Amino acid sequence: MKIIHISAECYPAAKAGGLGDVVGALPKYQVLLGHSAAAIMPFYHGKYSRENEFTSVYSGIARLGHTNFAFNVLELVKNTLGFELFLIDIPGLFDRENIYSYHDDDERFLTFQIATLNWLNQLEGVPDVVHCHDQQTGFIPFMMSKVREYGKFEHIPTIFTIHNGQYQGQFGFDKLYHLPPFHSYFNGLVEWNHQINPLASAIKCAWRVTTVSPTYLDEIGYSMKGMEELLRKERSKSIGILNGIDTGVWNPETDPMLEKNYSIKNISGGKSANKEALCRQFGLDPSKPLFTFIGRLVGEKGADLLPEIIYNLSKFNPGEQNFLILGSGEKHIQNALLHLEHEFKGNYCSYIGYNEKLSHLIYAGADFLLMPSRVEPCGLNQLYALRYGTVPIVRRTGGLRDTVLDIGDNGFGICHDQCSIFDVTHSIQRAKSFYKNKKAFNAIRKQMMQIDHSWNKAATDYIQLYQSLKI
Numbered sequence: 001m002k003i004i005h006i007s008a009e010c011y012p013a014a015k016a017g018g019l020g021d022v023v024g025a026l027p028k029y030q031v032l033l034g035h036s037a038a039a040i041m042p043f044y045h046g047k048y049s050r051e052n053e054f055t056s057v058y059s060g061i062a063r064l065g066h067t068n069f070a071f072n073v074l075e076l077v078k079n080t081l082g083f084e085l086f087l088i089d090i091p092g093l094f095d096r097e098n099i100y101s102y103h104d105d106d107e108r109f110l111t112f113q114i115a116t117l118n119w120l121n122q123l124e125g126v127p128d129v130v131h132c133h134d135q136q137t138g139f140i141p142f143m144m145s146k147v148r149e150y151g152k153f154e155h156i157p158t159i160f161t162i163h164n165g166q167y168q169g170q171f172g173f174d175k176l177y178h179l180p181p182f183h184s185y186f187n188g189l190v191e192w193n194h195q196i197n198p199l200a201s202a203i204k205c206a207w208r209v210t211t212v213s214p215t216y217l218d219e220i221g222y223s224m225k226g227m228e229e230l231l232r233k234e235r236s237k238s239i240g241i242l243n244g245i246d247t248g249v250w251n252p253e254t255d256p257m258l259e260k261n262y263s264i265k266n267i268s269g270g271k272s273a274n275k276e277a278l279c280r281q282f283g284l285d286p287s288k289p290l291f292t293f294i295g296r297l298v299g300e301k302g303a304d305l306l307p308e309i310i311y312n313l314s315k316f317n318p319g320e321q322n323f324l325i326l327g328s329g330e331k332h333i334q335n336a337l338l339h340l341e342h343e344f345k346g347n348y349c350s351y352i353g354y355n356e357k358l359s360h361l362i363y364a365g366a367d368f369l370l371m372p373s374r375v376e377p378c379g380l381n382q383l384y385a386l387r388y389g390t391v392p393i394v395r396r397t398g399g400l401r402d403t404v405l406d407i408g409d410n411g412f413g414i415c416h417d418q419c420s421i422f423d424v425t426h427s428i429q430r431a432k433s434f435y436k437n438k439k440a441f442n443a444i445r446k447q448m449m450q451i452d453h454s455w456n457k458a459a460t461d462y463i464q465l466y467q468s469l470k471i
């Protein structure tokens with residue numbers, strides 16, 4: 001099959017979170033299964049674009065409302081990714097350092113989608129399937145089926161994966177003219193709750209909708225920022241497919257970002273060496289259990305609870321544990337986390353920012369990884385933690401519920417039901433007593449490292465889904 005993925009992120013070219021990891025791995029595994037898979041994403045002017053060489057394969061114009069944007073389709077000169085990657089360079093919209101959070105994100109990503117279809121439209125032949133990821137690509141299924149200019153794609157199956165339904169990308173009807181011309185009869189297909197909404201449009205128009213875990217699909221039917229009814233209505237064409245991880249990139253035996261590589265055979269020594277390096281770097285005590293958090297510092301991840309949890313435990317159980325936080329996000333959470341550093345120096349530290357290398361060292365060197373998420377469509381952190389022998393402490397929600405089983409149920413993680421300070425603190429206390437039983441702790445580490453969460457299964461599930469749509 002000829003598969004095209006369209007996404008705002010694709011690791012290593014651009015990553016803000018798990019979306020980048022998924023789109024950087026899934027096409028690779030689909031190629032390994034004997035298919036042709038390519039990814040199309042915007043060309044941001046960040047580190048990756050500065051450090052790699054690209055060649056232009058097409059130049060065209062994308063029209064957004066009354067404005068024309070010139071664009072170039074770029075390809076890597078030396079591609080070692082294992083799949084084809086095309087980057088759409090749109091001067092004026094994407095020649096910026098970051099991926100998101102600009103005032104004109106609506107216009108940026110809509111222009112990206114129009115440019116992508118304009119380019120594909122003039123190529124010979126058509127793909128067998130177009131797989132779109134998250135709201136930044138949400139108008140593609142609509143445009144492929146209802147915009148006359150793209151009539152060539154009318155019968156091409158489209159898949160839309162919801163990685164995160166919290167972000168919907170909606171804007172007012174005053175900008176309807178930004179979309180390429182279509183019959184007003186179809187206005188309802190881009191609308192939700194009196195606004196233009198790319199996420200809703202994709203859910204309505206894609207041939208199939210997938211979520212990144214089965215539990216998340218159930219949850220969004222009763223909780224997804226006002227879109228529950230639509231999700232329930234489209235339930236029969238929706239399916240939950242649990243994400244995998246790229247076990248080539250995330251492999252403690254070969255990971256170049258670690259202090260010491262290790263496998264199941266030398267897990268204790270390997271993890272200790274990484275923990276010591278981490279503790280040295282952050283002035284922590286390696287003899288104490290190390291609790292960590294990696295991720296976006298937002299309410300969705302339960303990150304707002306962390307400062308109080310850390311304060312209480314460090315104040316009332318001093319010296320019993322260490323905490324290390326890596327993340328960035330809401331200012332008030334960042335400030336609260338930074339504020340604690342002085343008081344609990346030696347037992348607590350935070351790194352505010354994004355640091356890929358440090359994240360790998362933390363997965364390897366930590367004893368426990370906290371994920372008190374309010375919402376977690378899949379979550380990759382817990383899967384990386386398992387692979388690196390770090391015990392995940394998770395709230396039972398979304399993909400966390402589907403992948404982590406509590407030690408009390410013969411599992412390998414520590415689970416709680418509520419996103420509350422009490423529940424997380426209780427889990428940490430359980431973790432500390434578990435940590436003291438070195439034999440059981442090591443046995444669990446071994447058990448976790450043997451779990452196979454590679455993309456093999458999910459990549460096959462997606463292929464089967466595409467094939468079921470063949471006409």
Ligand code: ADP
Binds near residue numbers: 294295353354
């Ligand atoms: P989400 O996509 O919702 O942020 P996921 O668990 O799916 O959550 O994926 C998060 C990905 O981003 C993981 O690869 C994680 O290691 C990485 N990550 C998150 N925050 C940071 C950070 N501050 N520095 C480095 N990596 C990070």
Ligand code: GLC
Binds near residue numbers: 243
């Ligand atoms: C989203 C979700 C996260 C998921 C990731 C990759 O960002 O928040 O739970 O793992 O996408 O699908």
